[in-house]
Amino acid sequence: MSSAAVANHLTIPTPDDWHLHLRDGDLLATTVPATAAVFGRAVVMPNLVPPVTTVAQALEYRNRILAQVPAGSSFEPLMTLYLTQATSVETIVAAAAEPAIIGFKLYPSGATTNSAAGVTDIEALDEVFAAMASHGVPLLVHGEVTSAEIDIFDREKVFIDRYLRPLLARHPQLKLVLEHITTADAVEFVEKAGANVAATITPQHLLMNRNDLLVGGVRPHNYCLPILKRRDHQLELRRIAASGHPRFFLGTDSAPHAQSRKETACGCAGCYSAPAALPLYAEFFEQMNALDKLADFASGFGADFYGLPRATSSVTLERHQWMVPATVATAVGPMVPYWAGEPLQWRIKQ
DSSP states (O other), X not given: OOOEEETTEEEEEOOEEXXXXXXXXXXXXXXXXXXXXXXXXXXXXXXXXXXXXXXXXXXXXXXXXXXXXXXXXXXXEEEEEEOOTTOOHHHHHHHHTOTTEEEEEEOBTTSSTTOTXXXXXXXXXXXXXXXXXXXXXXXXXXOOOOOXXXXXXXXXXHHIIIIIHHHHHHOTTXXXXXXXOOSHHHHHHHHHSOTTEEEEEOHHHHHOOTHHHHTTSOOGGGOOSSXXXXXXXXXXXXXXXXXXXXXXXXXXXXXXOOHHHHSSTTOOOOOOOGGGHHHHHHHHHHHTTOGGGHHIIIIIHHHHHHTOOOOSSEEEEEEEEEEOOSXXXXXXXXXXXXXXXXXXXXXXXX
């Protein structure tokens, strides 16, 4: 099904979110319906406390998510396992045999929220990566080094050069997704890689750069990891997303945190974009005069890369200015969504 723009309406196949944080517990009552209202599928991140490291834990987490899916919704959570130094080849084989598991997430230890249990020695896991390649299990990567001597704005480029290029040289068939890319370096890396390498792009990295984080005061609700980069990098992300390249697709990295944990002396990283995700992407594509590219970016390329069918259902956006709410009430207290209090030009037609 192709996109069809008629006057002030845009209909596209039901989109998928290929990178999503739902958290756990009582917060699922907020986060699951927000995504299920728009997206047909979502790749759910495993960085809980404790992390999701086994197939059994992933399936239990999936059941907790499904319990919060609204009646009548066909939303499907696609589960990931958290890669650690202790991950075994046997776990890879077990995950490959379970249809509900879509891949493994590599967090460098200390790179982002709840990443303390992450990988500390990538080369030591070569046997695991070989098993992933042979069984066709995708590796989803948070691509940043964590060394204190590396500037935070350079950590993605250094990770690509230091770890990803050698990793793919050793395992050229490994299916790899570089998540939430933020730099021209990441765009170039994926563009020049083979068909087994792709990338997700968030709304905040398309719509903002580091000026939006730091100019006029620190804006904690625009703070995420990888951090917003300079405008030159943002322009490359915007170019590639609007180009229709089939290995760059939607992944919100929507990451909910209570307002009290964002607006504090040491605030959490993450933008909770789920309540306005598709209108945010529509905002970007309209800025680029490329609304005709939204359908493939949101609803096609990710499914193609993962070898899943494209949706046969659809959603319709209508041109109607609305304001993203200032806060969202949740079980953990108010949350401030990304783009809070700001207008968007498209909304989901009910």
